[in-house]
Amino acid sequence: MKAIKFFKVILPIFIILIVCFTSPNAKATEECFERVSRSIFKFNMAFDRTVLRPIAKGYNKLPDPVKNGTSNFTSNIATLLSIPNSLLQGNIKQVGHSTGSFLVNTTVGIFGVLNPAEKIGLKPLKEDVGQTLGAYGVGPGCYLVLPILGPSTARDSFGLIADTFVDPFAHITIRDHELFGVSGNEIDYFSVKGATAVDFRADNDQNFESLEKNSLDLYSSLKSVYLQDRENKIKNSIEDQDEWGSLDN
Amino acid sequence: MKKICIFSFSLLLFSYSSLLAYSTVPKDFVNELVSEAISKLADKNLNKDQKSAFIENVALEYVDINALGLYTLGELRKSSSEDDISNYQNAFEKYFLKSLTSRLTDYSSSKFEVLGYDKKSANYTIVNSIVTPSDGGPKIKIDWRIYTKNSDRPLIRDLIVEGLSLARTQKEEFSSILNSNNNNIKILINKLNEFVKN
Numbered sequence: 266m267k268a269i270k271f272f273k274v275i276l277p278i279f280i281i282l283i284v285c286f287t288s289p290n291a292k293a294t295e296e297c298f299e300r301v302s303r304s305i306f307k308f309n310m311a312f313d314r315t316v317l318r319p320i321a322k323g324y325n326k327l328p329d330p331v332k333n334g335t336s337n338f339t340s341n342i343a344t345l346l347s348i349p350n351s352l353l354q355g356n357i358k359q360v361g362h363s364t365g366s367f368l369v370n371t372t373v374g375i376f377g378v379l380n381p382a383e384k385i386g387l388k389p390l391k392e393d394v395g396q397t398l399g400a401y402g403v404g405p406g407c408y409l410v411l412p413i414l415g416p417s418t419a420r421d422s423f424g425l426i427a428d429t430f431v432d433p434f435a436h437i438t439i440r441d442h443e444l445f446g447v448s449g450n451e452i453d454y455f456s457v458k459g460a461t462a463v464d465f466r467a468d469n470d471q472n473f474e475s476l477e478k479n480s481l482d483l484y485s486s487l488k489s490v491y492l493q494d495r496e497n498k499i500k501n502s503i504e505d506q507d508e509w510g511s512l513d514n
Numbered sequence: 515m516k517k518i519c520i521f522s523f524s525l526l527l528f529s530y531s532s533l534l535a536y537s538t539v540p541k542d543f544v545n546e547l548v549s550e551a552i553s554k555l556a557d558k559n560l561n562k563d564q565k566s567a568f569i570e571n572v573a574l575e576y577v578d579i580n581a582l583g584l585y586t587l588g589e590l591r592k593s594s595s596e597d598d599i600s601n602y603q604n605a606f607e608k609y610f611l612k613s614l615t616s617r618l619t620d621y622s623s624s625k626f627e628v629l630g631y632d633k634k635s636a637n638y639t640i641v642n643s644i645v646t647p648s649d650g651g652p653k654i655k656i657d658w659r660i661y662t663k664n665s666d667r668p669l670i671r672d673l674i675v676e677g678l679s680l681a682r683t684q685k686e687e688f689s690s691i692l693n694s695n696n697n698n699i700k701i702l703i704n705k706l707n708e709f710v711k712n
Contacts, residue, residue: 329650468651468652475617479613479616479617480687481687481705481706482687482691484690485686485687485689485690486683486686486687488686489682489683489686489687490683493679493682493683494677494678497677497678502677509581509585509659509671509672512585
């Protein structure tokens, strides 16, 4: 229950303070408060070593159908957040993909455990409020690290709170509303978020280990990876940016 | 003793001829190089040292380590002395090779496929590929930035894995180290040397 209070009350206050006290013109490469972020990063790494990584290692030993089912289930619920955000971005094609995928997977795919939508060509992209703001031209603001949640920027931190107002799943769980006769509770919400985190961590276990082993400054490596990933997600493409122009030796 | 010499020489000749065998067309170059690397790294008859030696040979021959080193140094490459740059490049090469072999020697078999290419300019071609892990994991998109200024000798300058540029990540990591150390290149060189020693 203390964990839920942390995510529901303390973290949003922390994020609001950051957003209020940071310059909107700051570039993502600039730090909001590097020393604090590095301290939080150390805490997150300790949390990862003692809690998340052991769970992820155990999760990776589960049979493939269990892992795939969990991954499909959490992805299907995440699609709910993509629908309003694709709509806000004016990407009607993606609204169709996300809505179609959610309907097909929730029904034919047995509450999202299976992913028949992929087989019929529905490919929903994951969208959130941070990405929607980015698509509107809002810059990332400065970079920071959030407790437990990890790398973020001022814009994406604000987006995290806004997500809970836009996401239908958050609406029926942590906001105690009902939608089409369906409702849930906080435990449902945080269980799904927890499972998503474990699934992501388990999926990237080798990548994390390799990055940790080969980095001179892991904090900066993860910062770079996070910022590149967010740029790609906002552009909905992974087009390479040519920064090599002056090195035509 | 004679047998050992002949064997060593044959091995050297084989490695050398195999290193020269790749096409100079960027798309085919990547396909041939990676296909051979996959078969070597997945070969259970080769031990870790042999795999490391193979990776190092390929990297020295086909990765533009000098340019990569300069790129990752950022703007500092323009203001540093020749001696510092030379020391940095020595340290960077050792760091790069150690880091690369550490990432690849535990490699498990995957299916590799070149999907296409995009000729960006006379100097650069981006080759698009996809890797399908044999353990059933998700497919991974990898784009290869190939430097083609010398069309007879294409060189790899960057790998963009699922949109994440390894060169850019490295550059930003080094930039952070330099920023927190008054842009002192010697501190970066020391850190690279420490990494290699450990």
